[in-house]
Amino acid sequence: MTFEDLGLSAEVLRAVTDAGYNQPTPIQEKAIPWVLQGRDVLGCAQTGTGKTASFTLPMIDILAQGRVRARMPRSLIMTPTRELAQQIAENFNTYGKYTPLSMALLIGGVSFSDQEKALDKGVDVLIATPGRLLDHFERGRVLLTDVRILVVDEADRMLDMGFIPDLERIASLLPQIRQTLLFSATMPPEIRRLADKFLMNPKEVSVAPQSTAASTVRQLVVQVPNERAKRRPLETLMRNEPVGNGIIFCNRKRTVATLYETLKRAGHDVGALHGDMTQDARNETLAAFRDNRIKFLIATDVAGRGLDIEHVSHVFNYDVPLAAEDYIHRIGRTGRAGRSGTAIMLVTPEDKKLYDRVVALLGGKPLEELSDLSVKAPAEAPADAETEAAAGGRTPRGARTRPRRRREAEAADTPGAEADVAEVAAEQAAPAVEEAPAPAAKSERRKRRTPRSVESRPAEVEVTETETVEDAAPTPVQPPRPAADHKPERPRSPERRQREDDTPLGFGKDIPAFMLKSARTGA
Known part of the structure; x- marks a missing residue:
């Protein structure tokens, strides 16, 4: 079957031919005719099978008739991530280039004013994430009463990210009479209940067993x-595998940042992508990866859905995914559209439960194991602090070292070490003999610092190094000075004696004048 057999318009067929596609994929072959008929569709297929084109191509033909009104989009496509929204927008630009359709993209990390200008002009296709769409709705910048087609892409990912309440609120704002298309890579019971709530008599399309990986992907595991x-x-693996471009998946943003810095310092051509990055930084990183300016992209599961990059040959699962379904989406970044790819997962003994869930999801058959890699546990830190110090490092605080006498004894036991030990002991003992009388000489010099006249100085005596200070000439002793307490008392004048005797006791010099007067008069 060809695209001409699906009933698409000449403009869409021309755009598809320009894109280089000749035959539809199984999901496109089964879903496009039902979408063109206006039926609700519930599609289930693994990633990389062309689900995006299965609803974008018929939507372009359906929306070709009609006109737009300001702030009232004619169709709405809900996606869980910004990257997937941008991917769908690129598909509309590619396949709708010969059709005068307008489009707006509402995602976080972009200015509200630019998005509001696009909404004011009116759009045929509105592609949005739930959070940013509700922000615009609460501001009164968008009305959803004219939506004819609702598309929910990656519904299982919506469920994992907690967007189901927002999605239900958005659906309540839409007209009851509409066409709804819901696509998912897996079909858990929660998605079934959501489909029963949103869809009316849907046509279910499934092109592969649920939760299976593409057969074009070789899956390997490395035990560490x-x-x-x-x-x-x-x-x-990054050096030895024939990697065109590869994606390295981690479970946490912190792991992405740490691994990026480590591989960057090691000289690898890597980039990072996670949810804490600004939208401009994410766009720049993805553009560099698409243009082959970055060979390896280290990312969280934010990049695990919907990204269609042709030259991705390898996917490395640095961490075993916490949800087994995420493994299907991760390795779906390679082996897309019939191309071959390789997926390698690093597994530790602590990851056994998570790994068993992945194996059970894939049918119970263990993955092929790579055993030719020389994987060893990292060397432990040296137990002896002296070994660390000898290597140029500092001895950690609290580290126990051998006593000095024990080290000297051990050194003496080694051949040729007796002379060195004796020499060191002699050097340590020599200064002690020479410096022993130093304190006595110092105290003696302090005693000799008493002032004396030139005449009383003794003749210079030449003292040898072996002479002691007591052998030098004695210092004459000066006669003691009279103590200050034995000064002769000066006689007092009669006036001073009379004044001191008349002063009342207990007041000193500061006595009131009336008391002094009474004391003098004898009153």
Whole structure:
């Protein structure tokens, strides 16, 4: 079957031919005719099978008739991530270039004013994430009463990210009579209940068993002893595998940042992508990866859905995904549209439960194991603090070292060490003999610092190094000075004696004048 057999318009067929596609994928072959008929569709297929084109191509033909009104989009496409929204927008630009359709993209990290200008002009296709769409709705900048087609892409990812309440609120704002298309890579019971709530008599389309990986992807596993031992085999695989471009998936943003810095210092051509980055930084990183300016992209699961990058040949699962379904989406970044790819996962003994869930999801068959990698546990820190100090490092606080006498004894036991020990002991003992009388001489010099006249100085005596201070000439002793308490008392004048005797006791010099007068008069 060809695209002409699906009933698409000549403008869309021309755009598809320009894009280089000749035959539809199974999901496109089954879903496009039902969408063109206006039926609700519930589609289930693994990533990389062309789900995006299965609803964008018929939507372009359906929306070709009609006109737009300000702030009232004619169709709405909901996506869980910004990257997937941008991917869908690129598909509309590619396949709708011969059709005069307008489009707006409402995602976080972009200015509200630019998005409001696009909404004021009126759009045929509105692609949005739930949070940013509700922000515009609460501001009164968008009305959803004219939406004819609702598309929910990656519904299972919406469920994982907690967007189902927002999605239900948005659906309540839409007209009851509409066409709804819901696509998902997996079909858990929660998605079934959501489909029963949103869809009316849907046509279910499934092109592969649920939760299976594409057959074009070779899946391998590498056993590592612990978490710290992951980096070495990863670098070995990055060097030895014929990688065109590769994505390295981690579970946490902190792991992405740490691994990025480590591989960057090691000289690898890497980039980072996670949710804490600004939208401009994320766009720049993705553009560099698409243009082959970055060979390896280290990312969280934010990049695990919907990204269609042709030259991704390898996917490295640095961490085993916490949800087994995420493994399907991760490795779906390679082996897309019939191309071959390789997925390699690093597994530690602590990851056994998570790994068993992935194996059970894939049908119970263990993955092929790579055993030719020399993976060893990282060397432990040296137990002896002296070994660390000899290597140029500092001895850690609290580290126990051998006593000095024991080290000297051990050194003496080694061949040729007796002379060195004797020499060191002699050097340590020599200064002690020479410096022993120093304190006595110092105290004697302090005693000799008493002033004396030139005539009383003794003749200079030449003292040898072996002479003691007591052998030098004695210092004459000066006669003691009279103490200050024995000064002769000066006689007092009669006036002073009379004044001091008339002063009342207990007041000193500061006595009131009336008391002094009474004392003098004898009153």
